Amino acid sequence: MATHLDLQEQEQLDQLKHFWKQYGNLITWTLILALGAFAAWNGWQQWQRKQAVEASALFDEVERAAQAGDADRAQRAFADIKERYPRTAYAAQAGLLAASTLQAKAKDEAGRAALQWVAEQAKQEEYKALARLRLAGLLIDSGSHDEALKLLENMPPAFEGLAADRRGDALMAKGDKAGAQAQYEKAYKAIPESQDLRQLVLAKLTALGAPPAPEAAASAAR
Template structure:
């Protein structure tokens, strides 16, 4: 097949470009293909892990619903086993932190305070769980308050996130009142009121605490 001069020049230019960049172009195509395949594989693996974590979380929830029933002791054992697996093997998933809160609540209802504390302390130590970590700190402070471990409870309430400032101040007031530090408790509750929206339902409860404190 004959080519005219212009076509021959194009072919020669293409041949020269391929001789110079062909290996690099092939390598780029291969790298891109491997990256796409790797990303797809990673997403599939993450999806598999998420499904596995969800299974343990659902098992934990199921056990928690039966913790106060006739098989409460067995339910508590299953709760701890499921939570241990979530914390050790799926710590980076949302199911682990959510599972800890469910487990802690169930164990506290079972009066297994040491078990509940262990669950909450794990979540408190997880700096990567910024959404649920403050919830764990509040819950842990309340658990320690119930056990009259006042100093340890107050330590959980230092440097509250802005979104939790009012709730932390309210819990601080509870602890200080339990210690008999009425003036400090009043200041904490007043701080909580000031930090809350005007229509917050909790404001009425805090006001009742202040009224009871003034009448004591």
């Protein structure tokens, strides 16, 4: 009986040796790759967290500078964050905040440059859209109406109401009242009733002699 078991064990051992000889390298490399991928993923997660923490600290610096009205300090902090952490949401937020601070201190070129960076380099579509809207307003104010209209093309659907209002402003400044009215009507329908901007759009339509009909206004509100 013992001899039978010994022979069975030897046969199983031989089968295991044959299996390992045939598939051992494949199994080893599969395990190495799996463990390597896990280590890389874990390292990436840690790096991402480190980036977010450091970017947050720099954004806090931009925020403190903005609250103090220190445009130069805000600009320096934004330069640091966009150089070191350009892919983070904090970089885009810092650009928008720095732009406001710079413009409040009549540093228009620097403020515009900050918005331009966000519009072109931000990784988050919502921040890019906000920067484009604000840049378009500056372009309209400076008389670059066609450039503003081009900048407002292909906006994300969530920003279409705001973009339509801004396009209406650009067309109105060009003297195209019919085109402006069409854009304001589009904006009025797209902007939620709860937003104050909707009432401003209504005022613009009224000034053009084209306020929405009561039933149309009620339908848009619903």
